[in-house]
Structure formats: structure tokens, C-alpha cells
Amino acid sequence: MTVVGLDDTDSRERGMCTTYVAAQIAERLACDPASDSSPSDPVSRVCLVRLNPAVPYKTRGNAALAIHADVDPDRAFAIARDRLESLAETADERTNPGLVVTGDEPETVPTDVSAFAKRAIREHLSIADATALIDSHDYRSWSAGNGRGRIGALAAIGSWQARSEWTYEYISYRDSSRWGDPRAIDHESVFDAAARGYPDVWDTVDRGEDETVCVPHTPGPILHGIRGDDPDAVQEVANRIEGEPVASSRLFVTNQGTDAHLRNGTIERASDGRAYRLDGRVASEPETRRGGHVFFTFESVPAGESRLECAAFEPTKRFRDRIRALRTGDRLTVCGEVADGTLKLEKFAVRDLVRTERTTPTCPACERTMKSAGRDQGYRCRDCGTSAEGKVERELDRDLEEEWYEVPPCARRHIAKPLVRGGFDAPTRCER
Ligand code: ATP
Numbered sequence: 001m002t003v004v005g006l007d008d009t010d011s012r013e014r015g016m017c018t019t020y021v022a023a024q025i026a027e028r029l030a031c032d033p034a035s036d037s038s039p040s041d042p043v044s045r046v047c048l049v050r051l052n053p054a055v056p057y058k059t060r061g062n063a064a065l066a067i068h069a070d071v072d073p074d075r076a077f078a079i080a081r082d083r084l085e086s087l088a089e090t091a092d093e094r095t096n097p098g099l100v101v102t103g104d105e106p107e108t109v110p111t112d113v114s115a116f117a118k119r120a121i122r123e124h125l126s127i128a129d130a131t132a133l134i135d136s137h138d139y140r141s142w143s144a145g146n147g148r149g150r151i152g153a154l155a156a157i158g159s160w161q162a163r164s165e166w167t168y169e170y171i172s173y174r175d176s177s178r179w180g181d182p183r184a185i186d187h188e189s190v191f192d193a194a195a196r197g198y199p200d201v202w203d204t205v206d207r208g209e210d211e212t213v214c215v216p217h218t219p220g221p222i223l224h225g226i227r228g229d230d231p232d233a234v235q236e237v238a239n240r241i242e243g244e245p246v247a248s249s250r251l252f253v254t255n256q257g258t259d260a261h262l263r264n265g266t267i268e269r270a271s272d273g274r275a276y277r278l279d280g281r282v283a284s285e286p287e288t289r290r291g292g293h294v295f296f297t298f299e300s301v302p303a304g305e306s307r308l309e310c311a312a313f314e315p316t317k318r319f320r321d322r323i324r325a326l327r328t329g330d331r332l333t334v335c336g337e338v339a340d341g342t343l344k345l346e347k348f349a350v351r352d353l354v355r356t357e358r359t360t361p362t363c364p365a366c367e368r369t370m371k372s373a374g375r376d377q378g379y380r381c382r383d384c385g386t387s388a389e390g391k392v393e394r395e396l397d398r399d400l401e402e403e404w405y406e407v408p409p410c411a412r413r414h415i416a417k418p419l420v421r422g423g424f425d426a427p428t429r430c431e432r
Contacts (some may be wrong), residue, residue, distance in 0.1 A: 004046060006065050007151070007155075009088035010095065016221070017195050019063065021065070023248065025067055026046050028083060029069050043069045043196045046252050047156060049065070051118060057094070066156035067259070068107070073103040076101055077140045077243060080101065081099055088144065096145035097143060098142075114161040115354060116133055121162075122260075122275070163255055167257045168253060169251075169252045169256060170225070170250075172238055173221045187212060191356065195235035197236065206409040206432075210319055212299045223244065224238065255415065261275040261337070261416075272338050275336060276337075280301055282296055282302065283328060288324065294312045294331035295310065297309055301331065306404060310336070311332055312407075315410070316411040317407075329354065330354055333348060333351060345407070347407065349405075350400050351405045352402070357393070360391060366384050368383070403428060405430075
């Protein structure tokens with residue numbers, strides 16, 4: 001078996017997409033006259049691996065690709081290099097493609113390579129980390145620009161052994177003559193197809209925003225990408241979508257929707273550039289700031305010594321109402337990436353809600369709020385002469401339950417796990 005890892009081929013302005021380059025390489029491997037004459041496709045799978053979403057060099061979703069194929073590694077290297085050289089948008093100086101090829105079985109790559117893949121999903125690695133490993137295992141490799149793409153390419157090679165949880169994406173590509181033009185897609189057909197595929201197929205649309213989430217807005221070659229837990233179901237949904245002709249399509253095995261980026265942590269030790277699951281308590285009333293972003297302070301329990309700001313940014317839309325419904329003292333588990341000392345919320349679980357508040361008593365006779373009767377002298381109604389010893393407990397109306405809440409599909413990060421996938425430790429409020 002040969003594993004071809006590649007990364008960093010696209011440009012935010014100029015387009016392209018590493019999934020497309022991988023699909024092209026896979027196609028060439030399948031019809032290469034030099035490969036074995038057996039009629040079956042030598043490509044067993046193509047993996048789309050999302051790496052640490054916090055790395056600053058990413059174009060969009062920090063994707064890296066690996067092709068598993070029963071072909072000669074030298075031949076695979078030549079074909080992949082040829083496709084990368086002609087397709088990668090190297091005119092953009094921020095595009096630094098990398099290619100790594102091994103004759104190892106994907107299941108038995110050396111443990112330091114699978115460990116590298118795990119770290120690439122949660123930490124920051126250097127080009128030197130990647131080249132040292134590539135050299136130590138004598139892997140074939142090629143790169144352009146500063147060669148940063150070799151980090152993702154090597155991580156993609158190690159990912160099959162590093163991860164056990166996989167989902168699927170069925171990507172349909174446009175004819176190259178249409179790249180950059182508006183996509184012609186029948187909006188209703190996407191919603192109908194999404195409804196039929198749910199819950200095996202998720203994040204296809206956002207009903208609240210009336211948005212076809214599966215259709216990108218970028219100038220690249222993708223027409224739509226359908227994500228889900230079942231390989232047949234994602235393809236069925238894709239086939240039901242009406243619109244411009246599909247030039248080609250491919251199924252990818254992915255770590256999307258798995259929360260692979262999250263680590264269990266503590267507020268005290270949470271640091272920038274990593275993503276966490278953290279337990280604590282709301283320490284300030286949520287505040288909506290300019291631009292519609294909602295913030296609150298989160299603190300450790302019981303000491304309250306460590307604090308971290310949490311944010312639901314404007315693009316998270318209706319999720320912000322969940323955050324605005326929080327009150328000081330609520331116990332939560334929050335999930336998201338920390339950047340500039342702020343955790344960008346992806347989802348949270350309410351563990352314990354503050355259900356009462358201490359408030360100034362009202363007069364039982366006239367129902368007006370009592371006034372202070374002086375320091376340490378309780379409260380008094382000046383009109384009726386009634387009195388109370390101190391503040392009283394009042395029941396609060398809460399709009400939240402002890403459940404998991406998530407951002408809507410339109411704001412989901414590729415790697416973040418939608419609640420509909422299940423396996424959470426409390427009831428879930430799924431957004432769709
Ligand atoms: P593309 O479709 O081109 O893959 P992208 O959004 O996935 O776009 P890239 O253009 O691949 O982003 O840029 C990400 C760069 O960061 C790549 O060069 C990759 O090798 C590198 N990279 C990925 N993960 C890490 C990491 N954990 N530490 C350091 N660098 C990383």
C-alpha cells in the first residue's frame with residue numbers, strides 16, 4: 001500500500017482546493033497505465049483531515065489530505081508531484097504546498113508519525129518537526145515555497161492510525177469553466193434533500209438562517225459538500241440536489257464533526273492556540289458589545305481564582321440568545337478555541353442553573369417594593385408600615401435547561417461535533 005499526503009495548495013483570493021487536487025491525483029492513480037493491470041480501482045480511500053483550527057497559516061479550514069492506494073510509491077510520488085505542480089496556487093506567496101509519500105500501510109505507520117498527526121490536530125508544529133520525521137523515515141517528499149505544507153502532508157499520513165472516529169463528506173466539483181462564477185443550485189432541492197438525509201446527514205443547511213451551508217461562497221472548484229455519518233446517505237443527498245452539472249465527485253473519509261481538536265483542560269492552564277472543554281462558573285452577566293458579539297467571564301470552581309473571557313461572536317447568530325440567557329453563578333462546561341485570551345464558544349453544557357435570586361422584599365399589603373429601614377434594620381413599607389428582616393429569595397424564570405447547546409450549522413467549524421451525532425453526557429438541543 002502507498003499513502004500520499006498533501007497539503008497547502010489553495011489561495012484565499014485565487015481559489016483552488018486541496019480536496020480537488022487529491023481527487024485529481026486519485027483519478028490519475030486509478031487510470032495510470034503503469035499501475036497493475038487489474039480492473040479494480042487501486043485507491044481504497046481518500047482522507048480529509050482537519051488539523052488544528054487555531055493555526056494562523058490556514059487558508060480556511062486547515063485541511064490536509066491522504067490518499068491510500070495499492071500502487072507503486074515512486075509512481076504515486078511522480079503523479080502527485082505533477083498534479084501539485086500544475087494545480088497548486090503558488091503565485092500566492094502564502095501557499096506553500098507539501099507532498100509526502102510512503103510505502104507504509106496506513107494502519108502500521110510508525111508511532112512517531114501517528115503521534116505527529118495527533119499533535120497536528122491540537123498543537124502547533126514547526127516545519128523542522130516535519131522534515132526531521134520525513135528524513136528519519138526516508139519518506140519521499142516534495143515542497144514549494146517555504147515547504148510548510150509538509151506539516152499537514154505528514155499529519156495526513158499518520159491520521160489513519162491516530163484516529164478511530166471517522167465521518168464522511170461527498171464533494172461534488174464544478175466544471176472548471178464555471179469556477180469563480182455564481183453557483184447555480186436549486187435552493188429548495190437542497191432543503192428537501194437535507195430533510196431526507198437528517199439525522200445521518202448533518203450541517204447541509206441552516207433552517208434558522210435559510211442558508212445552504214453545503215454550498216461554499218469561495219471561488220474554488222467545489223459545488224457542494226455533503227457531510228454525515230453514512231457514506232451512502234451523503235451520496236444520496238448529493239444526488240438529490242438540483243443545479244448546474246457536476247463535473248466530478250468523490251467520497252472523503254474525514255475527522256470532521258468529531259471534536260478531535262478539543263482537549264479536557266482547566267481555566268487556569270488554558271492557553272492561546274488550543275481548543276478545550278472546560279468546567280467552571282459564569283462570573284459576570286453576559287454583555288453584548290459593538291458588532292453584536294456577546295461576552296461573559298468564566299471562572300474556576302470553587303476558588304474562582306482563574307478567569308477566562310468567553311465569546312459568542314456575531315456570526316454565531318441565534319446561539320447568542322443562549323449566551324444572553326446565562327446568569328452569574330450558572331455552572332457550565334464550555335467548548336472552543338482560545339485566542340487572545342478569549343474562548344470562542346462552539347458549544348456548552350449547562351450543569352447547574354441559578355434558580356433564585358436575593359431581592360428586596362415587596363409589601364404584602366400594597367405589593368410595592370419596600371425601602372431600607374436603615375443599616376442592619378431590614379426593610380419597611382412606608383405607606384403600610386409593614387416590615388421585613390432582610391432580602392428574600394425570588395424564583396427566577398430561566399430560558400435554559402441542564403442540556404448541551406451549540407452554534408447553528410452556519411457557524412460550525414469543520415472539526416466541531418454537531419450535537420445530533422450523539423454521545424454527549426446530557427440531553428442536547430440540536431440546531432439544524
Ligand atoms: P488548503 O485547502 O490549501 O489545505 P487550508 O485552510 O486547509 O487550505 P492551508 O492552506 O493548508 O489551509 O494552510 C495550513 C498550513 O498550516 C499548511 O501549510 C499546514 O501544513 C500547516 N499546518 C497545519 N497544521 C499545523 C499545525 N498543527 N502546526 C503548524 N502548522 C500546521
